[in-house]
Amino acid sequence: MNRWLLVELIPIGQNQGRSHLEGKHIWAAVKQSVLNNFGDTGWGSVGLSLTVKYYSPTTNICIIRVARDHHKIAWGAVTLLSSIEGLRYIPHVIHVSGTIKHAQMAAIAHNREVVARYRAQAKTPAAYQDSYETYLETSTLEIGALQD
Template sequence: MVRLKNRWLLFEIIFEDTLQRRSTSTKNVETLSSKDVYSAIKDSIKTNFGDYGVGCVAASLNVKYFSPFTNIGVLRVSRDHYHIAWGAMTFISQIKTKNCLLRVLYLGATIRQCQLSAIDYDRDQILSLKRQAELHDDAESVNVDELLEQSSSQILAIE
């Protein structure tokens, strides 16, 4: 039996209008799904690396987690070809007509270490959102403890 070895990339999507996207109020905000992010990455691989790149990563490429609230996600790709996915992610400049860039935050060999990094980064982002809401006297402040618990449980559910 052959064991498939993967790499896990923790990434963040930074939109051009970051302040509007990172507000605690989610009204009138077009949210992204993991399917949108997956198709953008796959299209970028096809554009920049051709059929060879798509063939190398097609079997293993998968967005395992994406949070539209903090714009972070976890991508699984084969160990031998993670550099193709990472390279294609740096060339993405637009997802669903929104200008953006993708930044890789962590590269790991195990899902567990990637999950721990995602939880740490997610916690920092949610606390930052709370501080921004307090500075702007936002009446619609979000329950931070509930968000942290929900985020942690979603990230730990990745398999």
């Protein structure tokens, strides 16, 4: 049994707007955070099950899978992250789920919220077609295709 963490990585400082992150970078940062904050025992309890299943550089959200019994260690390690690949982020755990389906639904809903915020900041009319429409379609398909 697993737990699924939906995490938004909010960029701060100079790295706003330039994200070169990939899932492997997030995984390595979470691993280091587990080791720093919970030691080898903490890593031993989550290391085999910890996986970054999805990351979107457009909305800065990721879906992380971890074993249910020790998900709080991973959650704590994510919360204690301050930088990934030398760039500063504020991690925000948006949703914790027992099934991938609920994590997918929360991720899709969150992507729509973020895009709505982007559109509001740009003051675009509601019926305006922009690149975010294509992004929402492709990200919904990518997230929906994730397997446990």
